[in-house]
Amino acid sequence: MGHPPRMSARPRRDAAILFWALAALAAIAPRAEAREAARRLADYRPAFLECHGPAGETRLAIRRMRLDGEAVALTVDPATLETSLEAESAWRCLETTEAAQMETRFLRALRPRPGDPDEPRLAAVGRSLSTSAGLGHGAGAGSFLTGDLCPSRRPLDREFLRRLADVVPGAPLALSVSGLWLERHGADFDWLMDEAASGTLRIAWVGHSYSHPYVPRLADAQNYLLRPGVDIDAEIFRVERLLIERGATPSVFFRFPGLVADARLMEELRLRHLIALGADAWLVLSPPPRDGSIVLVHPNGNEPAGLRLFSRLLEQGRLPTPFRRIEEAPE
Structure with a gap:
């Protein structure tokens, strides 16, 4: 009986190329399917x-x-x-009208009344620039965890979020998403959606503008959304649209880039029925959190020092607990 013919080097190479091409297509297929499943x-x-x-x-x-x-x-x-x-x-x-809804908690959160804890802050915003624009401190005990996803070339710090979920299963987390981050980090966003769907993290999706304009070393009064020519509707609605198209439901909160706004921007946001979300515990810049603190870190890869500090405070039991959902923060 004769030996079977040997395959030459070229067919073997072609077969290997075909195998890896099919493997690559298989790996790509789920992403393509996810893109096709985006809502219209x-x-x-x-x-x-x-x-x-x-x-x-x-x-x-x-x-x-x-x-x-x-x-x-x-x-x-x-x-x-x-x-x-x-x-x-x-x-x-x-x-309906705002006057007709004035007694609701939602309208009180949009426009705090005189004597409310946030009223002095809003009065100050009316006189000048605010560098912690929005609700900076929540009601009651515990603290409110928030993370900003500003545009970044670095990947999402999934390990930080995994550690958080290991220590606090189902941890409530408000993530402020910029449109440019979402567009450039589709796989990271899909991972976050999976974590939310499984209950590993309980995510509130907060608008953080579409483009998050920022020019280094430019004064705050001419920077961020105060840059000349910024289209506030595009910055607000475009990121909301992206979230909905990708399967998420936007919350009623919005965080100004850099936490910077003036009275005009605050009023523009209110007219679009969004609550400005500030922070009194941006960990790399602020004193340690206390009861009611709205804690801010950046899991977008741009601020590893803040994540390390948060992890250290968490391990040492120095973060006010329980961690609470951001919807509970306004009075």
Whole structure:
């Protein structure tokens, strides 16, 4: 019996190339499928409606859109500040006014009354620039964990978030997402969505502007969203659209880049029915957190010192607990 013919070097090489090409395609396929599964979003616009649901519940709609061809509203529970995307066909919605909703917790959070803990801060913003714009300290005991995802060339620090979830399973975490970060870190965002879906982390998605404009060494008063020519609607709505298209539901909070804003920007944000989120414990810049502190770190790879400090305080039991959801922070 003769020996089977040997395969020459070239066919073996071609077969190897084909094998690795198929393997690469297999690896790419899930990402392509995820991109194709992105939701189709059109006619995105601000709104302010009082909506009544099939079970008698009441929500306020702050955005309207067509999502995969269906009329959908981004709604906020005026008592809990929880947001949800709701098909308008299941709800009865009518135009409303801020005056009509003034007694709700949501409107109080948008515009604190004289005597509220945040009122002196807002008065100061009215006179000058604020470098901690927004709700900087929450109500009650414990603390509120927040992380900013500013544009970055570095990958998400997944290990930091894994350690957090190991120590505090289901840790509530408000992540402020910039549009440019999301567009450039699709795999990292998908990983975060998986962590949220599994309950490993309980994520609130906070808008952090689309482009996060910043020029090094430029004075704050001419920097960030105070840069000439900034389109505030594009900065706010474009990142909201990206979150919705990728399967997330934006929260009712927005964090100004650099925590910098003036009275005009604060009012522009309020008119779009968003709560400015500040921080009184940006760990690399502030005193240690205390009860009610809104803690800020950057898990986008740009501030490893802050992550190390947070981990050390966490291990030493020096962070106020329990960690609470950001929706609980306003009075």
